[in-house]
Amino acid sequence: MxxxxxxxxxxxxxxxxxxxxxxxxxxxxxxxxxxxxxxxxxxxxxxxxxxxxxxxxxxxxxxxxxxxxxxxxxxxxxxxxxxxxxxxxxxxxxxxxxxxxxxxxxxxxxxxxxxxEFDKDYIVDQYNRGNIEPLYPVAPLDLNEIISSTRIVGxxxxxxxxxxxxxxxxxxxxxxxxxxxxxxxxxxxxxxxxxxxxxxxxxxxxxxxxxxxxxxxxxxxxxxxxxxxxxxxxxxxxxxxxxxxxxxxxxxxxxxxxxxxxxxxxxxxxxxxxxxxxxxxxxxxxxxxxxxxxTIKLEGAKMIGYRTISIAGTRDPIMIEQIDSIIADVKEMAKENFANIKAEDYQLFFRVYGKNGVMGDLEPKSKLLSHELGIIIEAIALTQELANTICSFTRSAMLHYGYDGRIATAGNLAFPYSPSDIKTGEVYQFNINHLLExxxxxxxxxxxxxxxxxxxxx
Known part of the structure; x- marks a missing residue:
């Protein structure tokens, strides 16, 4: 041939x-x-x-x-x-x-x-035999990560x-x-x-x-x-x-x-x-x-909770100028409101498009030039009900937040969808990225x- x-x-x-x-x-x-x-x-x-x-x-x-x-x-x-x-x-x-x-x-x-797809018992056995090593830059594999995985493939x-x-x-x-x-x-x-x-x-x-x-x-x-x-x-x-x-x-x-x-x-x-x-x-x-x-590469994922998001936008230049401090204050409001809930039971994120929504803290441009911002409020919690609650409170808190210089007394945000809160269900995280001999x-x-x-x- x-x-x-x-x-x-x-x-x-x-x-x-x-x-x-x-x-x-x-x-x-x-x-x-x-x-x-x-x-x-x-x-x-x-x-x-x-x-x-x-x-x-x-x-x-x-x-x-x-x-x-x-x-x-x-x-x-x-x-x-x-x-x-x-x-x-x-x-x-x-x-x-x-x-x-x-x-x-x-x-x-x-x-x-x-x-x-590998059974967990097999991966645990290989872990105990010392046949699994990290794939840079991840840390060495932890036995608990194997056990908590929903699925592991090679x-x-x-x-x-x-x-x-x-x-x-x-x-x-x-x-x-x-x-x-x-x-x-x-x-x-x-x-x-x-x-x-x-x-x-x-x-x-x-x-x-x-x-x-x-x-x-x-x-x-x-x-x-x-x-x-x-x-x-x-x-x-x-x-x-x-x-x-x-x-x-x-x-x-x-x-x-x-x-x-x-x-x-x-x-x-x-x-x-x-x-x-x-x-x-x-x-x-x-x-x-x-x-x-x-060696072969192992890939594993585990479930970490449930997600609810709310998508909004703002065009108020006064709010845009203060967006970082407003988000910090709203996060603190949520923390105080849910003080009875363990901190590890939920996570709250803001993604601001038009500022640093793509790169986050790695964004090299510090000067904000956008005339409008797209804001995604994301709550991840142990249950869907808790994620719904955290997202709902945070969305309403930001909607009516009274920042310095605000002229309008109504809402600060525009929502493209009704209902404004979207339940996206289960959330998974990659937790195994290692080499198996x-x-x-x-x-x-x-x-x-x-x-x-x-x-x-x-």
Whole structure:
């Protein structure tokens, strides 16, 4: 096999892609269709709650197109971090979608399910054995954090996916996976260099985000040979450039020369980017260096309470000028009003957009220039009822707060919504971001093979 062609339809399953771009990719006769389906970017709620951050119908649309095309070409579809966070409920959620597609389209599918969620007892045992270490800059793991976790997943490498490919399946649904693995595993299995395979996967997992102009909802093709790979966006409006590809190589990484992943490092010190025409870039020189210990990243989330928010705005220049002192006073009012409630039972936050709502205390611009401010009052408490109470009091206190120079005697705030207080429910926090040393990267991620489909209701 001289080369392997990988079609990446979209940056995240459910983000969509133009059919024209996808069909253009099919004309290249790809060897696999692969897609990343998850991320920690949307925050800990989705891991902790077991819900997907992507819409079910949107995911179903993307998968239906991909699976039907793959069946016609007799190639596999690989999905990494199924369901958005890659836990057991996320994997089951994605499996159910595939089952529906198979039945609706009359397709007989062999599906591989790779679990990436760990039982707490197993993690506790590994903790006691000293096999878990912190991933900088977090602190060493505490046993109580393991016990309080709602869900713990580990990022699988290429090995469990290669095992699934050995079973000649139609679809692979992997739980939490290192982003490049579903793109790289078939290439490594076919004998291509691991460093180039993983580096190409690193680019393809975000599809056309690495193009110019970039898009997370468009297709990219990767063609890997023994000593290089070529990237080509499948929308003629886009192009890959040396800069766009090199920049995306550094995406979400702190070290420009090393990309850390399960079992080793992609070494980029000798990597070269070459423009081969006005739309395609060739990449050479990336190497994979194995670590002495095989480690995987653990991700855990725990529930910390319930949230209620109130969204408001102000355009009064007198209030805007005093906003910091007003917020401080309102917080003190809440503290005094709820003196009978333990301080650790609730948290109260203000996010002021137009001042420092994005960066908070890290905002370098101290001079306030906005003519209006957007204010989010956020209460987190042990119960939804307490969060409602804290938010309600704080909102009303700020609404009628009598600051110096106030002219109006009515409300200080404008509310875009009624009701003004919005109950958002459970709140989760990432509490595990550590490395687990494992002896066998295949056995750590159990594989299940199922047969689905065959019906067609017309």
């Amino acid at each position: 001289e080369e392997i062609r990988v079609l990446a339809p979209t940056a995240i399953l459910g983000y969509g892609f133009p059919l024209e771009s996808f069909n253009r990719g099919l004309k290249y006769k790809p060897d696999i269709i692969a897609v990343d389906a998850g991320s920690t970017d949307p925050g800990p709620y989705y891991l902790g709650s077991g819900n997907s951050f992507t819409d079910r119908e949107a995911v179903k649309r993307d998968l239906r197109i991909m699976i039907k095309a793959a069946k016609e070409l007799n190639i596999p579809v690989l999905v990494g971090t199924a369901g958005g966070s890659g836990g057991r409920p996320h994997l089951e959620w994605c499996k159910d979608i595939v089952v529906e597609i198979a039945q609706k389209e009359g397709l007989n599918l062999t599906v591989a399910l790779i679990n990436a 990022q699988m490498g290429i090995e469990p996916i290669i095992k699934a490919l050995d079973r000649e399946v139609d679809v692979i649904l992997a739980g939490r996976a290192y982003d490049p693995t579903v793109f790289a595993a078939p290439a490594v299995k076919a004998g291509f260099p691991e460093g180039l395979s993983l580096h190409m996967g690193k680019i393809l997992e975000c599809a056309s985000i690495a193009a110019d102009p970039g898009s997370g909802s468009d297709c990219m093709l990767g063609i890997l040979s023994k000593d290089s790979f070529i990237l080509e966006p499948l929308n003629k409006k886009r192009k890959c450039t040396e800069t766009s590809v090199a920049a995306h190589t550094l995406y979400e990484k702190s070290n420009p020369y090393e990309l850390l992943g399960p079992g080793g490092i992609i070494d980029l010190r000798e990597t070269k980017f070459k423009q081969i025409d006005n739309r395609r870039v060739e990449v050479k020189g990336s190497r994979f260096v194995k670590n002495e210990k095989y 494992i002896d066998n990267p295949v056995e750590a991620f159990p594989l299940e093979i199922i047969k689905v489909g065959g019906e067609n209701d017309g």
